[in-house]
Amino acid sequence: MPLSDTIPDRPPGARAARTHDDGARGPVRRRHVFYVPGYDPEGRTRYRMLFVRELTLHAKRFGEPKRRPGRAVMGADGLSQRWTVAAEPEVGGAETSYDVLLWDDIVLKDFARWRIVSVLLLFAGSLQAIVSGMAVKFYRLNWKYGNVILYPLGLILLLTLVSGLIAHQIHAHLGDGFGHSMQWPAWVTVPLGLVAGLVWIKSLDVLLERAFFWQLLNDWVFNWQHGQGWRRDYETRVDAFAALVVDRLAAFRTEGTELDEVLILGHSTGALTAVEVAARVLAADPVIGTGTTAFSLLTLGSGLPIVALQKEARRVQSDIASLVVSERIVWVDYYAPQDWMNFPDFDPVERLPLDLGGRPPRNPLVRSAKFREIIDPETYLKVRWRPFRMHFQFLFANDRRGEYDFFAMALGPQRLGERVTGPRIGTATATGP
Template sequence: MHQSLSFTPPHLQGPCPDPVARRHVFYVPGYDPEARTRYRHLFVRELNRHARRFGEARRPVSEAQLSPDALVQSWTVGAPAGAPGAETAYDVLLWDDIVARDFRRSRPVSVLLLVAGTLHGLAAGTLVRFYRLNWKYGNVILYPFAMVVLLTLLSVFLGTMVHAHLGDWFGHSIGLPIYLSLPLGVVAGVAWIKGIEAFLNRIFFWQLLNDWVFNWQHGQGWRPDYEARLDAFADAVLERLASRRAAGERIDEVMIVGHSSGALTAVEVAARALAREPRLGAEGPGLSLVTLGSGLPLVAMQPRARRLRADVASLVTQPHLVWCDFQAPQDWMNFPGFNPVRHLALGLCGRPVANPLIRSARFREILCPETYARVRLRPFRMHFQFLLANDRRGAYDYFAMILGPQRLRERVLAPIIGPEPAPLAAAG
């Protein structure tokens, strides 16, 4: 399985072994309405866990700063004292306000959009293609639709029973006239859905419903708010780098990282930044793109997503970029084995392929057996393992990748993996 996932582009540029002393990371979170409160805490907690697990000294992390336009949350991680590693500026590109607006949308409107998007996906054949890539993700996509059907049937049943009991259907019924019993039955059929709202949130019903609706709308070109944010992100990346350049600060590597739906965003931001500044990565610091547990096919395979496929084609043939896509067969919400060169109609016309490097994160190897047994049936927990500290050393290590001395290309092709520490009890 691991070998089938791996792909090294035939025209990947040669190595650049110089160690990284200063790195600038632009991280794009996924479809999350609480990104500005979640990821700072997650980063610090997991970095400390990584240090404890592997016997490394704790690295200083600055306080988070929010940009005046509230689009970028930033902090810095100091270089390790007396050990190889990079001083890293870490910028989180925020679009959780867009996601939060989706969550505030009328529930009936969201359900209608879900039904329309699902039926369209079935008619266009895209859902069948998703299933062929990863049947588990296919089930995740259809889960909200199946829940809508189930909840509708239960609501109709409950409403009918209330109407029958209050009306004049049975001998023991109360005997209210139909113009009273019928509306009360409808109210009962709707009210119980509101009553189980907390339960629906716990089983990620609304999260996955809105996520699929967003991906469908984006694939149809119906998200001008998100498109505007992509342009703002590209501008923010270039302005931040220009500011550091003007201040005489040295940067060895610029890394754009995206997880889940944020992997799609990272691809689009990288393409826009390179379109604005074509010499990015060719002059000055190296340019790297990392996509983790990507949902890129959800949009890129939609027939109308031509601009996204053009963006992907520009990155696939970009020699000044190193793009690595990390996948995981154990993660329900990614597409292990997906290769944009093979699975998307990119129209490369013979242009040499330089990207992406494709590798498995090998969760089964970097988690101890106790942890793996506990999280293997928790899809969201497994999906977030891309951002969490390892239990064991491995070629995939989020913190070694963004804070270590190796550039992305070298980290993927010839990772430096430290000694395994003494056995430790499983971490959550």
């Protein structure tokens, strides 16, 4: 068994101490969640359906009343999709408003570019990662993710090799110089062979999509470009997300609505986006995190090191450093050793060149989701070699009760810091069927 599969929980040390008094505030009655999806071209359709489906399964598995989310409404600016979930007194569930922050239009633009351009960008990014030693660092952090990162490059090289062989065979059998050939000139057979090789690759499109080839290729290219500081479109969107959060919180204050917790939540590539948004919200809003409203950041299955370990990613490193030392936010990062697309037990304080200005680190609290304990053994055996299915387990309903419970954190009666560092209450104390 790989070492990463046996990584223990990080003990709640000094960085956890500040959250022990959250329980004195009482249970959460009203929460607002800002959810950031990962690098997904179907962001505005997938996550609403996933949320409703898994919330229904959660209630069924643990014998809880059904909590029906309200109608989804697109924000006027087109940057968010919103709905609400009513409180559920029987299980202590908080009234929760939920914003999905959308950036799938940026992803779709990446998918729409010429594929040869994407392939060339893949080669450039992979070459830099190999020469600079970044690829080795990724493998040391998680060999599974290292394989996922190099998978598109390896498959491209294999497809290119096979296409070359096809082109060579066509030229050999139709061209001149071979006794059994048709004696066609090279200016005919060479282009014909190249076309045949390309047609063969094109015929594999459906299989490549099912194997998430283009998804992973474009995701890697995006993260490489982001780390190099070349994604101005994305940076502009992160600024817009931060402004949206600040405006929403200001509107709540104007309305006199008292929130017990504001939770920014990101999964996969969206975990880093959530970090960047949270840092900019803290910089723009001097009130958040200073009063009775807890300000929390939850990152799930994060690929943060892919960007943050790049030397040019100074803005990202600065955002992370601001959260690490902040007393106004609780940042909890959940990883899973069984997830191929995250970095188990990665602590940015220990692994990144952060300038903390001499201030002590307070975040993040790094925790294992312990998928082996919350997934039924039969189901686990079926999905353990399906990377995307395991990666999305962070957003699925548990099969069994456990410390990690997506819906307990998003909809339950406890603040994030209190739940992670103190005794769990409400729905979390019940046992599964």
